[in-house]
Amino acid sequence: PAGVEQAVIGDDLCDLLVPAGHPLAGRAAVRREELGGERWVSQPPGRVCHDWLVRTMRSAGFEPLIVHRAEENPTLTALVAAGLGIALIPRLGRGPLPQGVVAVGLDPMPRRRLYALWRTGTSRRPAVAETVRVLREQGRACLVAE
Template sequence: MLDLQRLRALHAVSVHGTVGAAAAALGYTPSAVSQQIAKLERETRTVLLEREGRGVRLTDEALQLAETARELMAIMERAETGIEERRGVPAGRLTVAAFASAARGLLPAALAGLAVRHPALDVRLTEVDPHLSVDLVAKGAVDVVVAHDWDIAPLPAPAGVEQAVVGDDLCDLLVPDGHPLAGRESVRREELGGERWVSQPPGRVCHDWLLRTMRSAGFEPEIVHQADENPTLVALVTAGLGVAVIPRLGRGPLPAGVVAVGLDPMPRRRVYALWRTGTARRPAVGAVVDALRAQGHVCLRREPSV
């Protein structure tokens, strides 16, 4: 008989793409995941993973088993949901994936409150890029996702996934202290031609937003420095190396040497919680979503986007 935990490990590799990423999602070591799959290969007498460059490729047989694992996990999820629903108490393990600034600015307080109110609930947080997270919840790799979208890239809504608005994350133009715009209350986008910009790398929604928005204002932004993390971008602005548009969520107090200026109209990204329809009745999911929305009232705007 096939072991469900070994199938779960194979499914995680199929979803996350690498043994290392699967291990991080499952809370195991890469060695433990490799051992689980090696045992599954012996049980099935089938090669499941093949080396491909520095990574691995799932064979056709592995892809079939991974789909079987997804179906079995869905059956188990329905059973667990039914049991928890009858008890009426949030309990058990629940996995949450969130983008970096939400993991820093939204989740700590929400999770701390949940631990006090629901001690039988074990919530595990993973930081995941927002463009990957919706697919992860749809495929059953995580239970709840915190994601965001901008006006240029609406959040995808796959079948079988529900969502709730957590709030709107407002964004400011950050400039070095002493910059000609530092004393302004607000500035229009058309006034920013000729500025040197620091930004996240290509392929990130924030980078794409900057390009499209400034092009629509009539100029091509000159991006001189790129970094993944917002604190690094703030440090580059503080050093006088450029200006940046940075969301407020998880940003923390600005250091000396950098000033926030309002943009007119003000950019914002909408933050969502997403979960599978099949788990909507699970008290644990409801408790986590309620905690996220409550914390959103504290640190995010609740008015409609414009």
């Protein structure tokens, strides 16, 4: 947009979380089309991750069957651990996986590009420059490079 500068921080990948005993748990990657009969846990409608799940599965030709909803990713992960469904959660949106939950890749891997944004002409301000520098540094440490 006009009046805004930006820098790419990196790409946040999204994993499929399944219970350890799930038939997909031993796989390195799963194609979206294989997930049509699964039961899902997700954030409520209108939240970014819910909308991402719905768009991703619709692109594979089906509507996800969402059986449980929760606001926070740790709760969704606990629902997966309890065997109540599977979830699609971005890596930055979750901590270490608890025992009983396995992350499986999707093919193709969903990703979201993250940006730092600031008002045009403010990049010379020390606080803005340092914030962008730290965001880029942290992005290199924990995100996929563009």
